[in-house]
Amino acid sequence: MGSDVTRWGRVPESTGVHRGPAWLLLAMVLACGSAGAQDRPGPPRVGPKAPNAGMPADPAFEAAKATFEALPEADRKAIQEALVWTGDFNAVISGGFGRRTFEALNAYRARAGGAEPLDPRGRVALLAAGAAARTAARFRVAVDPGSGAVIGVPERLLAKRTTLPSGTRWQSQDGRVTLETRAYAPGAETLDTLFGKATAPLPNRKVTYKLRRPDAVVVTAETGTGRSYVRYAAGPQGVRGFLFGYDQALAPEVDRLVIAVANAFVPFPEPSARPKNTAAIRPTPDRPETGPDPAAAGAGLTVAPGRVLTASAVLDECPAPHIGSAPARKLGDDPSGLALLDAPGAPGPVRPASRVEPVGAEDNLIALAPSPDGVVAAPGTAVAGDVIAALQPGSAGAPVLDRSGHLVGLVARYPAAPRRVAGIVPPARLPLVPVRAITAFLAAHGITEPQAQRDGGPGVVVPALVAITCR
Structure with a gap:
């Protein structure tokens, strides 16, 4: 120009x-x-027939x-x-x-x-x-x-x-x-x-x-x-x-x-036209409707009625966790980096199927994390038991799934001072709590995998995802 x-x-x-x-x-x-x-x-081809002309459909x-x-x-x-x-x-x-x-x-x-x-x-x-x-x-x-x-x-x-x-x-x-x-x-x-x-x-x-x-x-x-x-x-x-x-x-x-x-x-x-946006994922139910947003501590997944799974690192600096406007109480944690919260006001549970096969570098992953604007789905790559994804602060405890919706792990912790590019944290390597540790931890608290597991892609998990905030 x-x-x-x-x-x-x-x-x-x-x-x-x-x-x-x-x-x-x-x-x-x-x-x-x-x-x-x-x-x-472009416009239809003019002149000699294309190489595939006449080929079976x-x-x-x-x-x-x-x-x-x-x-x-x-x-x-x-x-x-x-x-x-x-x-x-x-x-x-x-x-x-x-x-x-x-x-x-x-x-x-x-x-x-x-x-x-x-x-x-x-x-x-x-x-x-x-x-x-x-x-x-x-x-x-x-x-x-x-x-x-x-x-x-x-x-x-x-x-x-x-x-x-x-x-x-x-x-x-x-x-x-x-x-x-x-x-x-x-x-x-x-x-x-x-x-x-x-x-x-x-x-x-x-x-x-x-x-x-x-x-x-x-x-x-x-x-x-x-x-x-x-x-x-x-x-x-x-x-x-x-x-x-x-x-x-x-x-x-x-x-x-x-x-x-x-x-x-x-x-x-x-003049009378109004842009029509396609439907976006609704903001997570735990977001307050009025007043300032509390500090986001991390993410959690409702795995049973009133029970939210998260990373124990989320609670290290958050002695008074809340889900929405309701307080949540820690029921237990373990050395693998997991914690279970008692949260009566949490949304309905979703227990995704566990990934049985080992995750390789060629496998594409998706990390789901709540944000002030709704649920963020960040594409990820598996690296030696970790995940590389562009997750933003407040994503510790975020579930990581493969493309078919099988649970691979949970983000164990998030950097205290992440590097930013254009105001956004670019893809970074984050540690995962593996799915086998999640299965054992939940079983120890009486939460076992259902016989008929829900399997339909990462979007199935979205309604059970919550933001854990500190007040």
Whole structure:
């Protein structure tokens, strides 16, 4: 965007865009608006037949398509949005079924241990995982007063907000991530001039993708240390768009946010339109409805009526634990790092099935932890009995499950002074209390595993998760 790009805050000076096929696909699809009945990125192939032309239909694809298309449109879009937040889908949320949706469902299924995301139970788990990730990001979709466009903003990361003459700027606390909206009145700017500025040669910047359509432009670029995504659309009210720039080191987490922002963007909403967010996981029942939030000490899981399992480290500095507004009493602990609380006001219990097989480095895990905004589902990786996950303070005692919802362990403790990036604790290695110790500890307190264990993905555990606070 020429000198324009280098003006908007600190980040665009060093931002760029990933040159991989998935990103270029996303740029093309989102520039084209709706992907139509299928989520393919471009117009139909013209000329010689594609190599697969005339080949028999893929039975797995056709079966998934039939199951997907039998669902109501709202459910189909909700599935695609959840797959965006789980990091599996990078196309337009249209409700249509195509190769990208098929591949996203397969990727999620592989991580979920074969759980079928289109079955009723598996779909609940998928939607819960997606909603938890969205809630954790504090993703808010609303009309931006500065530009008049509908925009989705991950407010947990982009906590700094500045009103501009023709838009709004959101930035992370350290300035390494910036989202900015812009609006130009009719005649003030044209797509041609904006496209020219965005693609003009600049030192240390390489344009990795550019698309010019009659009503929209998309340009992605990269520098040595950053990524950027620029999109504008033209209409009777002028030109509106947004720019997203961020440090390349933050790409593993921010790439997903860019996709979510691009999917939520509506440059010229109808005057009566109101953004409709997909259902998010409700705040945990223990959160007070009024008054200041007490200090979060850790997480707990209701494993029997009135009994909450947590890490003993949670209670080391919390002599008066509460669950919601009700006090909780420690019934016992053990050297493995576990504690059991008597909590009459706790929600209904859920006892997830225990993981029997050893957890290897190739296994994908999910840690569930309460937060002021709801339940956070943090993807994790197993390392020598520990877990690497981006959990935030107050996550000691958080249950860690595999993708099929089997319990792997409990976060034993949380660092007293964790390192932060852009105000958020990045993935860190945390010790786990293994599931075999949990089984033995609960059995010693008369809580045995039920014969019919609940198994339906990590989302099944969410209603039994509580925040333990100190008062």
